[in-house]
Amino acid sequence: xxxxxxxxxxxxxxxxxxxxxxxxxxxxxxxxxxxxxxxxxxxxxxxxxxxxxxxxxxxxxxxxxxxxxxxxxxxxxxxxxxxxxxxxxxxxxxxxxxxxxxxxxxxxxxxxxxxxxxxxxxxxxxxxxxxxxxxxxxxxxxxxxxxxxxxxxxxxxxxxxxxxxxxxxxxxxxxxxxxxxxxxxxxxxxxxxxxxxxxxxxxxxxxxxxxxxxxxxxxxxxxxxxxxxxxxxxxxxxxxxxxxxxxxxxxxxxxxxxxxxxxxxxxxxxxxxxxxxxxxxxxxxxxxxxxxxxxxxxxxxxxxxxxxxxxxxxxxxxxxxxxxxxxxxxxxxxxxxxxxxxxxxxxxxxxxxxxxxxxxxxxxxxxxxxxxxxxxxxxxxxxxxxxxxxxxxxxxxxxxxxxxxxxxxxxxxxxxxxxxxxxxxxxxxxxxxxxxxxxxxxxxxxxxxxxxxxxxxxxxxxxxxxxx
Amino acid sequence: xxxxxxxxxxxxxxxxxxxxxxxxxxxxxxxxxxxxxxxxxxxxxxxxxxxxxxxxxxxxxxxxxxxxxxxxxxxxxxxxxxxxxxxxxxxxxxxxxxxxxxxxxxxxxxxxxxxxxxxxxxxxxxxxxxxxxxxxxxxxxxxxxxxxxxxxxxxxxxxxxxxxxxxxxxxxxxxxxxxxxxxxxxxxxxxxxxxxxxxxxxxxxxxxxxxxxxxxxxxxxxxxxxxxxxxxxxxxxxxxxxxxxxxxxxxxxxxxxxxxxxxxxxxxxxxxxxxxxxxxxxxxxxxxxxxxxxxxxxxxxxxxxxxxxxxxxxxxxxxxxxxxxxxxxxxxxxxxxxxxxxxxxxxxxxxxxxxxxxxxxxxxxxxxxxxxxxxxxxxxxxxxxxxxxxxxxxxxxxxxxxxxxxxxxxxxxxxxxxxxxxxxxxxxxxxxxxxxxxxxxxxxxxxxxxxxxxxxxxxxxxxxxxxx
Numbered sequence: 001x002x003x004x005x006x007x008x009x010x011x012x013x014x015x016x017x018x019x020x021x022x023x024x025x026x027x028x029x030x031x032x033x034x035x036x037x038x039x040x041x042x043x044x045x046x047x048x049x050x051x052x053x054x055x056x057x058x059x060x061x062x063x064x065x066x067x068x069x070x071x072x073x074x075x076x077x078x079x080x081x082x083x084x085x086x087x088x089x090x091x092x093x094x095x096x097x098x099x100x101x102x103x104x105x106x107x108x109x110x111x112x113x114x115x116x117x118x119x120x121x122x123x124x125x126x127x128x129x130x131x132x133x134x135x136x137x138x139x140x141x142x143x144x145x146x147x148x149x150x151x152x153x154x155x156x157x158x159x160x161x162x163x164x165x166x167x168x169x170x171x172x173x174x175x176x177x178x179x180x181x182x183x184x185x186x187x188x189x190x191x192x193x194x195x196x197x198x199x200x201x202x203x204x205x206x207x208x209x210x211x212x213x214x215x216x217x218x219x220x221x222x223x224x225x226x227x228x229x230x231x232x233x234x235x236x237x238x239x240x241x242x243x244x245x246x247x248x249x250x251x252x253x254x255x256x257x258x259x260x261x262x263x264x265x266x267x268x269x270x271x272x273x274x275x276x277x278x279x280x281x282x283x284x285x286x287x288x289x290x291x292x293x294x295x296x297x298x299x300x301x302x303x304x305x306x307x308x309x310x311x312x313x314x315x316x317x318x319x320x321x322x323x324x325x326x327x328x329x330x331x332x333x334x335x336x337x338x339x340x341x342x343x344x345x346x347x348x349x350x351x352x353x354x355x356x357x358x359x360x361x362x363x364x365x366x367x368x369x370x371x372x373x374x375x376x377x378x379x380x381x382x383x384x385x386x387x388x389x390x391x392x393x394x395x396x397x398x399x400x401x402x403x404x405x406x407x408x409x410x411x412x413x414x415x416x417x418x419x420x421x422x423x424x425x426x427x428x429x430x431x432x433x434x435x436x437x438x439x440x441x442x443x444x445x446x447x448x449x450x451x452x453x454x455x456x457x458x459x460x461x462x463x464x465x466x467x468x
Numbered sequence: 469x470x471x472x473x474x475x476x477x478x479x480x481x482x483x484x485x486x487x488x489x490x491x492x493x494x495x496x497x498x499x500x501x502x503x504x505x506x507x508x509x510x511x512x513x514x515x516x517x518x519x520x521x522x523x524x525x526x527x528x529x530x531x532x533x534x535x536x537x538x539x540x541x542x543x544x545x546x547x548x549x550x551x552x553x554x555x556x557x558x559x560x561x562x563x564x565x566x567x568x569x570x571x572x573x574x575x576x577x578x579x580x581x582x583x584x585x586x587x588x589x590x591x592x593x594x595x596x597x598x599x600x601x602x603x604x605x606x607x608x609x610x611x612x613x614x615x616x617x618x619x620x621x622x623x624x625x626x627x628x629x630x631x632x633x634x635x636x637x638x639x640x641x642x643x644x645x646x647x648x649x650x651x652x653x654x655x656x657x658x659x660x661x662x663x664x665x666x667x668x669x670x671x672x673x674x675x676x677x678x679x680x681x682x683x684x685x686x687x688x689x690x691x692x693x694x695x696x697x698x699x700x701x702x703x704x705x706x707x708x709x710x711x712x713x714x715x716x717x718x719x720x721x722x723x724x725x726x727x728x729x730x731x732x733x734x735x736x737x738x739x740x741x742x743x744x745x746x747x748x749x750x751x752x753x754x755x756x757x758x759x760x761x762x763x764x765x766x767x768x769x770x771x772x773x774x775x776x777x778x779x780x781x782x783x784x785x786x787x788x789x790x791x792x793x794x795x796x797x798x799x800x801x802x803x804x805x806x807x808x809x810x811x812x813x814x815x816x817x818x819x820x821x822x823x824x825x826x827x828x829x830x831x832x833x834x835x836x837x838x839x840x841x842x843x844x845x846x847x848x849x850x851x852x853x854x855x856x857x858x859x860x861x862x863x864x865x866x867x868x869x870x871x872x873x874x875x876x877x878x879x880x881x882x883x884x885x886x887x888x889x890x891x892x893x894x895x896x897x898x899x900x901x902x903x904x905x906x907x908x909x910x911x912x913x914x915x916x917x918x919x920x921x922x923x924x925x926x927x928x929x930x931x932x933x934x935x936x
Contacts, residue, residue: 021706021709021710021713021832023832023835023837025835025836025837028835028837029837051694051713051714053713053714053715054713057832057833060833061833061835061837061838062837062838063841174679177676177679177680178679178680185676185680188674188676188717189676190658190675190676190717206656207658207675207676207679208645208653208656208657208658208675210679211642211645211646211675211678211679212645212646212653226519238489241489242489243735243738244738244739244742245489245519245521245522246519246521247521247735248735249656249658249717249734249735266717266734266735266738267711267715267716267717267734269738270711270712270734270737270738270741271712273738273741273742274712274741274745277742277745277749278745278827278831280749281745281748281749281752281823281827282823282824282827284749284752284753284823285752285819285820285822285823285824286816286819286820287820287823287824291824292833293824293828293833293834293838293842297845297848297849297852300845300846300849301849301852301853304817304820304849304853305853305856307816307820308813308816308817308820308853308857309857311812311813311816312809312813312857312860312861314812315808315809315812315813316809316864318808318809318812319805319806319808319809322804322805322808323805326801326802326804326805329797329801329804330798330801333794333797333798333804334794335804336790336794336797336801336803336804336807337787337790337791337794338787339804339808340783340786340787340790340807340808340811340920341780341783341784341786341787343808344779344782344783344786344916344920345776345779345780345783348754348775348776348779349772349776351753351754352753352754352755352772352775352776354753355749355750355752355753355755356750356753356755356759356761359746359749359750360761363746364489364491364525365525365528365529365760365761366761367491367493367496367529368493369491369493369496369497369529369530370529370530370761373531374761377765377768378768380765381765381768381769381772384765384769385769385772385773385776388773389776389777389780392780393780396784452808452812
C-alpha cells in the first residue's frame with residue numbers, strides 16, 4: 001500500500017475538473033524543462049503533488065536519457081513507492097541510477113511485501129544492494145517471503161498481521177491494538193483474524209463491528225460470515241479470483257500445517273487481477289505477457305519474433321495445401337482471387353470462439369459440466385453464420401465471375417470452415433488446458449492453422465472436383 | 469458486498485485441499501440429481517455451504533430447464549445475493565421463475581447499490597416488481613442512483629456513508645459510530661470521511677488509526693495522505709483505474725457542487741476492472757463485449773455476425789486487389805501459393821502492435837508525450853522482424869520454386885508489409901481514440917484490411933514488375 005504523498009488541499013476541485021487520470025503532456029513537458037535547465041526546486045515543486053504511481057508513469061513515458069537526468073536531479077526526494085510502481089522493464093535502469101544513500105532511504109520506507117515485489121525480478125547484484133539496505137528483521141521477513149515460489153500467495157502476502165485468540169472479548173482486542181507499537185502493525189488493516197490455539201485462522205472480525213460493540217462482547221459473536229483461508233502455495237491468479245468472486249477485503253494466508261503466517265489485502269489482489277488480464281490479452285495477440293511500452297526495440301523484437309515464427313510455419317502449411325491445387329488455379333484464376341476469403345472468415349470465426357473459450361476457462365465458467373453444451377453451441381453458431389455468409393458469397397461469386405458453380409463451391413466451403421472454426425475454437429483451448437498449456441498462449445496458432453488449412457482445402461478441393 | 473453465507477467451520481482445511489476455486493462437476497451432478505428426484509432437503513444441504521457467487525455460477529452452467537426446476541425446488545432459500553452475482557444474460561429468466569414472495573424477500577436483503585446493479589438491465593415489468601418489493605426509503609435511494617447515467621460513479625456508489633465534521637475528536641467519532649443504528653451504516657466500511665461545513669470531503673481516517681488513538685485526538689491529525697474524491701459523473705472505468713493506480717480502499721463520491729453523496733469501495737471497483745478487461749479482450753477478438761457463456765445460440769449468432777460481416781468486406785477488398793493481378797497469377801501460379809504468407813505475417817505483426825497500443829491507451833501509458841516514440845519503435849521492430857523473415861522466405865521461395873527473383877520479391881514484400889503493420893497497428897488505435905471510437909472495438913478490422921491490401925499489392929505488384 002502506498003500513501004506517502006502529501007494530501008493536496010485542492011484535490012477535490014482539481015479532480016472534479018479533470019476528465020480522467022492520465023498525466024497531461026503539459027505536465028510532463030514542464031518537468032522535462034525543469035530538468036533541462038537543472039532547476040531542482042522547480043522540479044521538486046512539480047513532482048511533489050504527484051502520487052508515486054504517477055511519477056512512475058512519468059518515468060516510463062520519458063526516454064532513458066531524460067529519465068536518468070531527472071532522477072539524479074530529484075535526488076533524495078526519490079520515494080521508495082515510485083520503485084514499486086515502476087514497470088519491471090525499467091526498474092533495473094532506474095535503480096542503477098540511484099545513489100546508494102537514496103536507494104537505502106527509499107527501500108526502508110517500504111512494507112516487506114512491496115520490497116519482495118520490488119527485488120524478485122532484479123539481478124543478484126541489485127538484490128544484494130537492496131537487501132543490504134534493510135534492517136535485519138525486515139531483511140529476514142523479505143528473505144522468508146522470497147522462499148515461496150514466484151506468483152504464489154506466500155510471495156504476495158504481507159507478514160504483519162493482527163490476530164486474536166478465540167476467547168478474547170472486544171475490550172481485550174481493542175486494548176491489544178492500542179498497546180501494539182505502530183511498526184508491528186500493517187500500515188492499513190481492516191480485520192482482526194481470530195486464531196485457535198494451533199494458530200489456525202477461524203474467522204474475521206471487521207474493525208467497524210469491533211468498534212460498535214460493548215467491551216464485554218466475545219469476539220466469537222462478531223465473526224464475518226464470508227471467510228476464506230489461502231494456502232501459501234496457492235497461485236496468485238487463484239487468489240485474485242477468490243477475492244473477486246467472494247468480495248474479500250483481506251484474507252489470512254496459512255502454511256502447510258494451516259498456521260497463520262500472513263495476510264493478503266484486496267488492493268494487492270486487484271493489482272494481480274490487473275496483471276493477469278494484461279497477460280491474457282497480450283498472449284492472445286501473440287505478444288509476450290510481460291511486454292510493456294517501455295521495452296527497447298531489441299527487447300520488443302525478441303518478444304514478438306517467436307509468435308511470428310510460429311505463424312510463418314502455419315502460413316507455409318496453408319501454402320502447401322494451396323500448392324496441391326496449382327493446376328486448378330492455373331485453369332481458373334478466380335480461385336486464387338476468392339480463396340483468401342474463405343480462410344479469413346474461418347480464421348475470424350475461430351478467433352471469436354477461441355477468445356470466449358479462453359476467457360471462460362480463466363473465469364472457471366467453462367468446466368466439465370458444460371463443455372459439450374458450449375461446443376455444440378459454437379458449432380451451431382458457426383453453421384448459422386456460415387450459412388448466412390455462404391449465401392452472400394455465393395451471390396458475390398456468381399455476380400463477380402458469372403459462374404453459379406463457383407458460387408456453390410465457395411458457399412459450401414464457407415459453411416464447412418466456419419463449423420470447423422467453432423469446433424476448433426472451443427475444443428483446442430479446452431484440450432490445451434487439460435494438458436497444462438496456457439490456452440491464452442498457444443490456442444491462436446493451432447486454431448488459425450486449422451481454419452487456414454481447412455479453408456483452402458475445402459474451397460480448392462471442391463472447386464477441383466466440381467469445376468474441372 | 470455479500471457475506472450472507474454461513475461460515476463453514478471446516479473451511480480452512482477444505483480450502484487447503486482444493487487446487488482452485490472452480491465448482492467440481494461432481495458437485496454440480498449431485499445438485500442436478502437432487503433436483504431430478506425432487507429431494508428438497510438434499511438440495512438445500514448441498515447448496516447451503518456454497519457462496520452465492522458459486523450458486524450463481526452453478527445456475528449459469530446448467531441448462532435452462534434444469535435451472536428453473538432447481539430454483540422452484542430451492543424456493544424460499546433463494547438468496548438475493550445470488551441474483552446480483554448472476555450473468556445479466558440469464559438474470560431475467562431466473563427472476564421470471566421466482567415467486568413474488570421469494571423475489572420480495574430476496575431483494576430486501578440487498579444493499580441499495582446491489583439492487584441498482586441488479587435492476588438496471590431488466591425490462592420495465594421486472595424493474596417494477598423489484599422496486600415494488602422494496603421499503604420506501606430503499607426504493608427512493610435506488611431510484612436516486614438510477615438517475616445517474618449507466619456506468620457512472622453515481623450508479624456504482626453506495627449511499628450509506630460514515631462522515632464526521634472537521635472539528636470532531638476521536639472520541640466524538642467513536643461515540644457517533646456507537647450511537648448510529650445498524651441499518652444506517654454500510655454493512656462494511658473502512659474509513660470515516662471528514663467533511664467541511666459545505667459537506668465537501670476533505671479527508672479519510674482509517675478505523676485502525678481511529679481505534680489506536682486517544683479520545684481527545686482531533687480527527688484532523690489522523691487523515692490518510694492518499695485521498696481521491698470521485699465526481700458522480702466520472703466513468704466507472706476511470707474509477708476502477710483510480711482505485712488500482714492509487715491503491716484506494718474506499719473513496720467518497722461527490723455531486724456537481726462537490727458535496728458528499730456516497731462512497732465507492734474497492735471490491736466494487738475490482739468488479740468493474742474485471743468487467744472492463746473482459747470487454748476489451750472480447751472486443752479485440754471481434755466479440756460483443758457483453759457476451760457470456762450462457763448466451764443462447766441465437767444471441768451468440770447475433771453478437772458475432774456484425775464483426776464477421778465487417779471482416780467479409782475487408783476480405784473482399786483484399787480479393788479485389790488480387791484480381792488486379794489475375795494475369796500474373798495465371799502465368800506464375802507460385803504467386804497464388806505464396807501470397808497468403810505475406811498477408812498473414814503482416815496481419816499477425818499488425819495485431820501484435822495493435823494489442824499493445826490498445827492496452828497502453830486503456831492504461832493511460834500511451835499519451836501525446838510518447839506516441840511518436842512508440843510508433844517509431846513499432847516500425848523499427850517491424851523492419852527488423854520483417855528482415856528476418858524476408859531472408860527465411862527468400863530462401864523458401866528460392867528452394868521451393870527454384871526462382872531467385874521470386875525469393876527477392878517475397879522478401880521485399882515481407883519487409884514492406886511488416887513495417888506498414890507496425891505503423892498501422894499503432895497509428896490506427898491512436899487515431900480512433902482521438903475521434904472517440906473505442907480502439908479495442910474497431911482497430912482490428914482496419915489494421916487487417918491495411919495489412920491484407922498492402923501485403924497482396926506489394927507482393928503481386930513487385931512480382932508482376934519483376935517476373936513478367
